[in-house]
Amino acid sequence: MAHSNNSLVTGKLRGSLGKELVFREWAGKTVVAKAPKKRKGEPTAKQVEIQEKFLIASRYAKAIVESADKSMAEAYAAVLKPRQNVYSRALEDFMSPPIVKSIDTRDYKGTAGNKIVVRAIDDFRVVDVQVEIYAANGTLLETGKAIQAIYGLDWTYTATQANTPLAGTKIKAIATDVPGNDGILDVSL
Template sequence: MAHSNNSVITGKLKGTLGKELVFREWQGKTVVAKAPKGRKGEATAAQAETQEKFLIASRYARAVINRADKSMAEAYAAALKPRQNVYSRALEDCMSPPIVKSITTRNYKGTVGDKIVIRAIDDFRVVSVRVEISAADGTLLETGNAEPDENGMDFTYLATQANNLLAGSKITAIATDVPKNEGILQVSL
Protein backbone atom coordinates (compact mmCIF):
# COMPACT_ATOMS: atom_id res chain seq x y z
CA MET A 1 0.00 0.00 0.00
CA ALA A 2 1.46 3.34 -1.03
CA HIS A 3 1.06 6.60 0.87
CA SER A 4 1.09 10.12 -0.47
CA ASN A 5 1.06 13.45 1.30
CA ASN A 6 -0.80 15.61 -1.22
CA SER A 7 1.76 15.10 -3.99
CA VAL A 8 1.60 16.76 -7.40
CA ILE A 9 0.61 13.46 -9.04
CA THR A 10 -2.09 12.19 -6.68
CA GLY A 11 -3.27 15.52 -5.33
CA LYS A 12 -6.41 14.93 -3.29
CA LEU A 13 -7.61 11.95 -5.32
CA LYS A 14 -10.46 9.86 -3.89
CA GLY A 15 -12.24 6.91 -5.44
CA THR A 16 -11.44 4.14 -7.92
CA LEU A 17 -9.18 4.43 -10.93
CA GLY A 18 -9.79 1.94 -13.75
CA LYS A 19 -11.16 -0.79 -11.44
CA GLU A 20 -7.54 -1.41 -10.39
CA LEU A 21 -6.63 1.25 -7.83
CA VAL A 22 -8.50 2.85 -4.95
CA PHE A 23 -7.54 6.27 -3.60
CA ARG A 24 -8.75 7.36 -0.17
CA GLU A 25 -7.72 9.75 2.54
CA TRP A 26 -6.55 8.47 5.93
CA GLN A 27 -5.18 10.72 8.65
CA GLY A 28 -4.45 13.53 6.22
CA LYS A 29 -2.64 11.35 3.67
CA THR A 30 -3.77 9.92 0.37
CA VAL A 31 -3.62 6.11 0.49
CA VAL A 32 -3.45 4.05 -2.70
CA ALA A 33 -4.53 0.40 -2.59
CA LYS A 34 -5.49 -2.40 -4.94
CA ALA A 35 -9.21 -2.35 -5.75
CA PRO A 36 -11.27 -5.13 -4.16
CA LYS A 37 -12.68 -7.79 -6.47
CA GLY A 38 -16.28 -8.92 -6.41
CA ARG A 39 -17.15 -12.39 -5.16
CA LYS A 40 -18.12 -15.04 -7.66
CA GLY A 41 -20.78 -17.55 -6.65
CA GLU A 42 -22.86 -17.91 -3.52
CA ALA A 43 -21.46 -17.43 -0.05
CA THR A 44 -20.73 -20.56 1.97
CA ALA A 45 -22.55 -21.13 5.27
CA ALA A 46 -19.51 -19.89 7.21
CA GLN A 47 -19.26 -16.77 5.00
CA ALA A 48 -22.98 -16.05 5.44
CA GLU A 49 -22.60 -16.36 9.22
CA THR A 50 -19.63 -13.97 9.19
CA GLN A 51 -21.58 -11.51 7.05
CA GLU A 52 -24.48 -11.63 9.53
CA LYS A 53 -22.11 -10.99 12.47
CA PHE A 54 -20.52 -8.10 10.59
CA LEU A 55 -23.94 -6.60 9.78
CA ILE A 56 -24.95 -6.72 13.46
CA ALA A 57 -21.59 -5.27 14.55
CA SER A 58 -21.86 -2.51 11.94
CA ARG A 59 -25.32 -1.52 13.20
CA TYR A 60 -24.03 -1.52 16.77
CA ALA A 61 -21.06 0.72 15.85
CA ARG A 62 -23.32 3.16 14.00
CA ALA A 63 -25.67 3.27 17.01
CA VAL A 64 -22.75 4.09 19.34
CA ILE A 65 -21.70 6.99 17.11
CA ASN A 66 -25.25 8.33 16.56
CA ARG A 67 -26.42 8.15 20.20
CA ALA A 68 -27.33 11.44 21.84
CA ASP A 69 -25.40 10.30 24.93
CA LYS A 70 -21.76 10.37 23.76
CA SER A 71 -20.32 8.64 26.86
CA MET A 72 -19.94 5.27 25.11
CA ALA A 73 -18.33 6.85 22.04
CA GLU A 74 -15.94 8.69 24.35
CA ALA A 75 -15.09 5.44 26.16
CA TYR A 76 -14.28 3.76 22.84
CA ALA A 77 -12.28 6.83 21.77
CA ALA A 78 -10.15 6.49 24.91
CA ALA A 79 -9.33 2.87 23.96
CA LEU A 80 -8.40 3.36 20.30
CA LYS A 81 -5.64 1.27 18.79
CA PRO A 82 -3.32 2.70 16.11
CA ARG A 83 -5.11 3.59 12.84
CA GLN A 84 -8.51 3.06 14.44
CA ASN A 85 -11.53 5.31 14.82
CA VAL A 86 -14.52 5.03 17.18
CA TYR A 87 -16.61 3.17 14.58
CA SER A 88 -13.98 0.48 13.97
CA ARG A 89 -13.28 0.14 17.72
CA ALA A 90 -16.99 -0.38 18.49
CA LEU A 91 -17.29 -2.80 15.54
CA GLU A 92 -14.33 -4.82 16.82
CA ASP A 93 -15.79 -4.94 20.34
CA CYS A 94 -19.13 -6.19 19.04
CA MET A 95 -17.47 -8.94 17.01
CA SER A 96 -15.31 -10.13 19.94
CA PRO A 97 -17.22 -11.82 22.77
CA PRO A 98 -15.71 -11.94 26.25
CA ILE A 99 -13.78 -15.03 27.36
CA VAL A 100 -14.16 -16.70 30.74
CA LYS A 101 -10.62 -17.94 31.31
CA SER A 102 -11.07 -19.75 34.62
CA ILE A 103 -13.32 -20.52 37.56
CA THR A 104 -11.43 -20.99 40.82
CA THR A 105 -13.40 -23.13 43.28
CA ARG A 106 -10.75 -24.05 45.87
CA ASN A 107 -12.50 -21.85 48.51
CA TYR A 108 -15.97 -23.21 47.72
CA LYS A 109 -16.98 -25.95 50.17
CA GLY A 110 -20.75 -25.65 49.73
CA THR A 111 -21.43 -23.28 52.63
CA VAL A 112 -22.97 -19.83 52.57
CA GLY A 113 -20.33 -17.12 52.03
CA ASP A 114 -17.80 -19.37 50.23
CA LYS A 115 -15.84 -17.62 47.46
CA ILE A 116 -15.76 -18.48 43.78
CA VAL A 117 -13.36 -16.40 41.68
CA ILE A 118 -13.96 -16.01 37.94
CA ARG A 119 -11.36 -14.58 35.54
CA ALA A 120 -13.04 -12.99 32.52
CA ILE A 121 -11.46 -10.80 29.84
CA ASP A 122 -12.64 -8.85 26.82
CA ASP A 123 -10.95 -6.72 24.19
CA PHE A 124 -12.73 -3.67 25.65
CA ARG A 125 -14.66 -4.26 28.89
CA VAL A 126 -16.47 -7.04 30.77
CA VAL A 127 -19.63 -5.45 32.16
CA SER A 128 -20.89 -8.30 34.34
CA VAL A 129 -20.34 -11.92 35.31
CA ARG A 130 -23.30 -14.06 36.33
CA VAL A 131 -22.71 -17.27 38.28
CA GLU A 132 -25.03 -20.28 38.33
CA ILE A 133 -24.56 -23.22 40.70
CA SER A 134 -26.42 -26.42 39.83
CA ALA A 135 -26.70 -29.70 41.70
CA ALA A 136 -25.52 -32.96 40.13
CA ASP A 137 -29.10 -33.70 38.95
CA GLY A 138 -29.21 -30.35 37.08
CA THR A 139 -31.38 -28.49 39.59
CA LEU A 140 -30.41 -24.82 39.77
CA LEU A 141 -29.39 -24.11 43.37
CA GLU A 142 -28.54 -20.43 43.06
CA THR A 143 -27.65 -17.69 40.65
CA GLY A 144 -26.27 -14.20 41.09
CA ASN A 145 -23.79 -11.60 39.91
CA ALA A 146 -20.12 -11.69 40.81
CA GLU A 147 -18.49 -8.47 41.99
CA PRO A 148 -15.49 -7.10 40.05
CA ASP A 149 -12.11 -7.16 41.79
CA GLU A 150 -9.66 -4.27 41.62
CA ASN A 151 -7.38 -5.99 39.07
CA GLY A 152 -10.02 -5.60 36.33
CA MET A 153 -9.94 -9.29 35.32
CA ASP A 154 -11.31 -11.19 38.29
CA PHE A 155 -14.85 -11.30 39.65
CA THR A 156 -15.75 -12.74 43.05
CA TYR A 157 -19.00 -14.51 43.83
CA LEU A 158 -20.08 -15.31 47.39
CA ALA A 159 -22.37 -18.35 47.72
CA THR A 160 -25.82 -17.60 49.13
CA GLN A 161 -27.16 -21.17 49.48
CA ALA A 162 -25.81 -24.28 51.19
CA ASN A 163 -24.82 -27.10 48.84
CA ASN A 164 -24.41 -30.32 50.86
CA LEU A 165 -23.68 -32.58 47.88
CA LEU A 166 -20.70 -31.03 46.12
CA ALA A 167 -19.77 -34.07 44.00
CA GLY A 168 -21.12 -33.58 40.49
CA SER A 169 -22.25 -29.99 41.08
CA LYS A 170 -21.68 -27.59 38.19
CA ILE A 171 -20.62 -23.97 38.35
CA THR A 172 -21.30 -21.85 35.27
CA ALA A 173 -19.89 -18.36 34.72
CA ILE A 174 -21.43 -16.13 32.05
CA ALA A 175 -19.46 -12.97 31.21
CA THR A 176 -21.18 -10.14 29.32
CA ASP A 177 -19.47 -7.26 27.49
CA VAL A 178 -20.79 -3.83 26.44
CA PRO A 179 -22.53 -5.01 23.22
CA LYS A 180 -24.17 -7.82 25.28
CA ASN A 181 -22.03 -10.65 23.85
CA GLU A 182 -21.64 -13.58 26.23
CA GLY A 183 -18.74 -15.88 27.04
CA ILE A 184 -19.49 -19.03 29.06
CA LEU A 185 -17.41 -21.52 31.02
CA GLN A 186 -18.66 -24.40 33.15
CA VAL A 187 -16.76 -26.56 35.64
CA SER A 188 -17.85 -29.67 37.50
CA LEU A 189 -16.90 -30.32 41.11
Protein backbone atom coordinates (compact mmCIF):
# COMPACT_ATOMS: atom_id res chain seq x y z
CA MET A 1 0.00 0.00 0.00
CA ALA A 2 1.43 3.37 -1.03
CA HIS A 3 1.07 6.61 0.93
CA SER A 4 1.12 10.17 -0.36
CA ASN A 5 1.08 13.47 1.45
CA ASN A 6 -0.76 15.44 -1.26
CA SER A 7 1.90 15.22 -3.94
CA LEU A 8 1.63 16.77 -7.39
CA VAL A 9 0.74 13.38 -8.86
CA THR A 10 -1.99 12.22 -6.47
CA GLY A 11 -3.26 15.57 -5.18
CA LYS A 12 -6.48 14.95 -3.28
CA LEU A 13 -7.57 11.87 -5.23
CA ARG A 14 -10.55 9.87 -3.96
CA GLY A 15 -12.31 6.78 -5.32
CA SER A 16 -11.23 4.08 -7.73
CA LEU A 17 -9.13 4.08 -10.87
CA GLY A 18 -10.65 1.43 -13.09
CA LYS A 19 -10.91 -1.83 -11.24
CA GLU A 20 -7.29 -1.85 -10.14
CA LEU A 21 -6.63 0.97 -7.64
CA VAL A 22 -8.54 2.72 -4.86
CA PHE A 23 -7.58 6.18 -3.53
CA ARG A 24 -8.76 7.38 -0.13
CA GLU A 25 -7.70 9.69 2.65
CA TRP A 26 -6.54 8.18 5.93
CA ALA A 27 -5.06 10.19 8.79
CA GLY A 28 -4.47 13.21 6.55
CA LYS A 29 -2.68 11.25 3.81
CA THR A 30 -3.80 9.92 0.46
CA VAL A 31 -3.61 6.13 0.50
CA VAL A 32 -3.48 4.02 -2.66
CA ALA A 33 -4.54 0.38 -2.37
CA LYS A 34 -5.35 -2.52 -4.63
CA ALA A 35 -9.06 -2.64 -5.44
CA PRO A 36 -10.97 -5.47 -3.75
CA LYS A 37 -12.03 -8.37 -5.94
CA LYS A 38 -15.53 -9.82 -5.98
CA ARG A 39 -15.82 -13.15 -4.17
CA LYS A 40 -16.55 -16.19 -6.30
CA GLY A 41 -18.87 -18.92 -5.07
CA GLU A 42 -21.08 -19.16 -2.02
CA PRO A 43 -19.67 -18.35 1.43
CA THR A 44 -18.97 -21.25 3.77
CA ALA A 45 -20.98 -21.72 6.98
CA LYS A 46 -18.07 -20.27 8.98
CA GLN A 47 -17.93 -17.19 6.71
CA VAL A 48 -21.69 -16.65 7.11
CA GLU A 49 -21.31 -16.91 10.90
CA ILE A 50 -18.50 -14.31 10.89
CA GLN A 51 -20.49 -12.01 8.58
CA GLU A 52 -23.49 -12.16 10.93
CA LYS A 53 -21.29 -11.44 13.96
CA PHE A 54 -19.68 -8.53 12.12
CA LEU A 55 -23.13 -7.12 11.23
CA ILE A 56 -24.18 -7.20 14.90
CA ALA A 57 -20.80 -5.72 15.91
CA SER A 58 -21.23 -2.85 13.45
CA ARG A 59 -24.68 -2.11 14.86
CA TYR A 60 -23.22 -2.11 18.38
CA ALA A 61 -20.43 0.27 17.34
CA LYS A 62 -22.88 2.59 15.56
CA ALA A 63 -25.11 2.64 18.67
CA ILE A 64 -22.10 3.64 20.82
CA VAL A 65 -21.17 6.48 18.46
CA GLU A 66 -24.75 7.77 18.07
CA SER A 67 -25.87 7.36 21.70
CA ALA A 68 -27.00 10.48 23.57
CA ASP A 69 -25.04 9.16 26.57
CA LYS A 70 -21.44 9.78 25.49
CA SER A 71 -19.82 8.00 28.48
CA MET A 72 -19.09 4.77 26.55
CA ALA A 73 -17.85 6.68 23.49
CA GLU A 74 -15.52 8.65 25.77
CA ALA A 75 -14.32 5.44 27.45
CA TYR A 76 -13.49 3.90 24.07
CA ALA A 77 -11.87 7.18 22.92
CA ALA A 78 -9.54 7.03 25.93
CA VAL A 79 -8.03 3.75 24.70
CA LEU A 80 -7.79 4.32 20.95
CA LYS A 81 -4.91 2.76 19.07
CA PRO A 82 -3.08 4.75 16.37
CA ARG A 83 -5.28 5.53 13.34
CA GLN A 84 -8.37 4.21 15.09
CA ASN A 85 -11.69 5.92 15.84
CA VAL A 86 -14.40 5.24 18.44
CA TYR A 87 -16.48 3.23 15.95
CA SER A 88 -13.64 0.86 15.04
CA ARG A 89 -12.59 0.52 18.71
CA ALA A 90 -16.13 -0.44 19.75
CA LEU A 91 -16.37 -2.85 16.81
CA GLU A 92 -13.06 -4.44 17.83
CA ASP A 93 -14.28 -4.81 21.43
CA PHE A 94 -17.46 -6.53 20.26
CA MET A 95 -15.50 -8.96 18.08
CA SER A 96 -13.07 -9.88 20.90
CA PRO A 97 -14.57 -11.86 23.80
CA PRO A 98 -12.85 -11.81 27.19
CA ILE A 99 -10.44 -14.58 28.16
CA VAL A 100 -10.39 -16.33 31.52
CA LYS A 101 -6.66 -16.94 31.93
CA SER A 102 -6.70 -18.89 35.18
CA ILE A 103 -8.69 -20.12 38.15
CA ASP A 104 -6.63 -20.28 41.34
CA THR A 105 -8.11 -22.84 43.75
CA ARG A 106 -5.19 -23.08 46.20
CA ASP A 107 -7.27 -21.52 48.99
CA TYR A 108 -10.42 -23.52 48.21
CA LYS A 109 -10.72 -26.52 50.56
CA GLY A 110 -14.46 -27.10 50.18
CA THR A 111 -15.62 -25.04 53.14
CA ALA A 112 -17.72 -21.88 53.26
CA GLY A 113 -15.57 -18.74 53.26
CA ASN A 114 -12.80 -20.23 51.08
CA LYS A 115 -11.57 -18.02 48.24
CA ILE A 116 -11.30 -18.75 44.51
CA VAL A 117 -9.33 -16.23 42.42
CA VAL A 118 -10.10 -15.82 38.73
CA ARG A 119 -7.85 -13.90 36.32
CA ALA A 120 -9.84 -12.53 33.38
CA ILE A 121 -8.70 -10.13 30.66
CA ASP A 122 -10.29 -8.34 27.74
CA ASP A 123 -9.07 -5.96 25.05
CA PHE A 124 -11.18 -3.24 26.70
CA ARG A 125 -12.87 -4.14 29.99
CA VAL A 126 -14.23 -7.16 31.88
CA VAL A 127 -17.40 -6.05 33.70
CA ASP A 128 -18.48 -9.24 35.46
CA VAL A 129 -17.15 -12.63 36.53
CA GLN A 130 -19.55 -15.37 37.57
CA VAL A 131 -18.27 -18.49 39.37
CA GLU A 132 -20.09 -21.83 39.44
CA ILE A 133 -19.10 -24.76 41.66
CA TYR A 134 -20.24 -28.27 40.68
CA ALA A 135 -20.03 -31.36 42.89
CA ALA A 136 -18.23 -34.47 41.66
CA ASN A 137 -21.58 -35.91 40.47
CA GLY A 138 -22.22 -32.80 38.28
CA THR A 139 -24.78 -31.15 40.58
CA LEU A 140 -24.55 -27.34 40.73
CA LEU A 141 -23.69 -26.53 44.35
CA GLU A 142 -23.49 -22.77 44.16
CA THR A 143 -23.07 -19.83 41.84
CA GLY A 144 -22.31 -16.18 42.41
CA LYS A 145 -20.45 -13.08 41.37
CA ALA A 146 -16.78 -12.59 42.01
CA ILE A 147 -15.48 -9.24 43.32
CA GLN A 148 -12.89 -7.38 41.24
CA ALA A 149 -9.53 -6.61 42.84
CA ILE A 150 -8.45 -2.97 42.98
CA TYR A 151 -5.85 -3.41 40.22
CA GLY A 152 -8.48 -4.95 37.92
CA LEU A 153 -7.05 -8.25 36.67
CA ASP A 154 -8.15 -10.66 39.37
CA TRP A 155 -11.65 -11.39 40.65
CA THR A 156 -12.24 -13.15 43.99
CA TYR A 157 -15.18 -15.41 44.75
CA THR A 158 -15.96 -16.46 48.33
CA ALA A 159 -17.59 -19.88 48.63
CA THR A 160 -20.88 -19.95 50.56
CA GLN A 161 -21.43 -23.70 50.98
CA ALA A 162 -19.53 -26.75 52.15
CA ASN A 163 -18.40 -29.16 49.47
CA THR A 164 -17.18 -32.60 50.49
CA PRO A 165 -15.67 -34.67 49.07
CA LEU A 166 -13.55 -32.19 47.11
CA ALA A 167 -12.15 -34.67 44.55
CA GLY A 168 -13.91 -34.35 41.19
CA THR A 169 -15.32 -30.90 41.92
CA LYS A 170 -15.56 -28.66 38.84
CA ILE A 171 -15.18 -24.89 39.08
CA LYS A 172 -16.33 -22.78 36.14
CA ALA A 173 -15.60 -19.06 35.65
CA ILE A 174 -17.55 -16.96 33.16
CA ALA A 175 -16.14 -13.50 32.35
CA THR A 176 -18.34 -10.94 30.57
CA ASP A 177 -17.17 -7.81 28.73
CA VAL A 178 -18.98 -4.54 27.92
CA PRO A 179 -20.72 -5.78 24.73
CA GLY A 180 -21.89 -8.91 26.59
CA ASN A 181 -19.44 -11.48 25.19
CA ASP A 182 -18.50 -14.34 27.50
CA GLY A 183 -15.21 -16.11 28.06
CA ILE A 184 -15.35 -19.42 29.95
CA LEU A 185 -12.82 -21.62 31.69
CA ASP A 186 -13.39 -24.57 33.97
CA VAL A 187 -11.04 -26.62 36.11
CA SER A 188 -11.50 -29.90 37.93
CA LEU A 189 -10.07 -30.57 41.37
